[in-house]
Amino acid sequence: MSRRFFKEKKSILKQNYYLGIDWEDFGLTAFDYGKIKKYNKFHKNEFINEHYYLLGLLKELRISCTFFINGRAAYLYPNLVKDINSEGHSISSHGYNHVPRKNLTEKEFLNDSIKSRKLIEDIIQKPVVGYRSPYLSLSRYKYLDGLKILQKAGYKYDSSITLHALEELSYEKKLSYDFEPPIKIFPLFSLKIYKSHFNFAGGTRWRILPSFITSKILESNKTISNSSLYLHPYEFGKFVNPYRIIPRDSNIFNSIYVFLRWNLNRNAIEKSLRELSSRANVNILPINY
Numbered sequence: 001m002s003r004r005f006f007k008e009k010k011s012i013l014k015q016n017y018y019l020g021i022d023w024e025d026f027g028l029t030a031f032d033y034g035k036i037k038k039y040n041k042f043h044k045n046e047f048i049n050e051h052y053y054l055l056g057l058l059k060e061l062r063i064s065c066t067f068f069i070n071g072r073a074a075y076l077y078p079n080l081v082k083d084i085n086s087e088g089h090s091i092s093s094h095g096y097n098h099v100p101r102k103n104l105t106e107k108e109f110l111n112d113s114i115k116s117r118k119l120i121e122d123i124i125q126k127p128v129v130g131y132r133s134p135y136l137s138l139s140r141y142k143y144l145d146g147l148k149i150l151q152k153a154g155y156k157y158d159s160s161i162t163l164h165a166l167e168e169l170s171y172e173k174k175l176s177y178d179f180e181p182p183i184k185i186f187p188l189f190s191l192k193i194y195k196s197h198f199n200f201a202g203g204t205r206w207r208i209l210p211s212f213i214t215s216k217i218l219e220s221n222k223t224i225s226n227s228s229l230y231l232h233p234y235e236f237g238k239f240v241n242p243y244r245i246i247p248r249d250s251n252i253f254n255s256i257y258v259f260l261r262w263n264l265n266r267n268a269i270e271k272s273l274r275e276l277s278s279r280a281n282v283n284i285l286p287i288n289y
Helices: 003-007 026-032 041-060 071-076 078-086 106-124 134-140 143-152 163-172 204-208 211-219 252-263 267-279
Strands: 016-023 066-069 090-093 190-193 196-199 227-231 281-283
Touching (some): 026 071, 066 071, 066 078, 078 090, 078 106, 090 106, 106 143, 134 143, 163 190, 163 196, 204 211, 204 267
Parallel strands (some): 016 066, 016 227, 016 281, 066 090
Antiparallel strands (some): 190 196
16 A cells, blocks of 8 residues: 555545445344334335435436445345446445444355345346445454455455544554555545544534535545545435334334434535535546556
């Protein structure tokens, strides 16, 4: 890994960002985790509506990006995966089961990674070369060993770690700047404030702040060239119904909490993406090796 990778700053040209969509079904994950008893037409319709809303938004903004497809959802919705492919987006893997890396043995992680890749390849009839772990959990548990397993599973790049976490790992492991990982790494944008760093590539932090502040941060000299970002289908479109991810007999206070947790200021994410796309180049992750 070259020293230039960590030191590269924005040029005077328009900044480039690589947008990744972690394509997963909110309700399906809740069902698999045992949080809800049934996965029914209501849950399916919510996910399908989010899917088409997001595809329409990306088309409107003229953004082609990388979808990290959850294999479990792809198995249930192969035609939606084909839609993504036909729209010209790049497709990579988000694992099969949406399970944190530390909860899987090395063999289970290998099998999960292979299963997802092969399933998606069968659907789109194209090679799948990229990977992003659920909850970015690969970066927090034996990351370098995980990259070797992904290489064995047939992947060529990973995007499960933030830039500053990758820098810290390099220092902790005393890796030289010329270190070459077993597969390529495309880190996510993170923000360093004093001695701490924060994942600022998308999700909750984009929702907490007003969109103009998020845009200013992304456009500031805190960013490196070609920063990677990540968003989810459930962050777009209409409000998330709390009973999609919790039982309908939950008490009213829990229902209100879940509603606010996933909906408060949710429009800020779409606004941030719109503002970013008007001022920067938003692309798929580079896949040329």
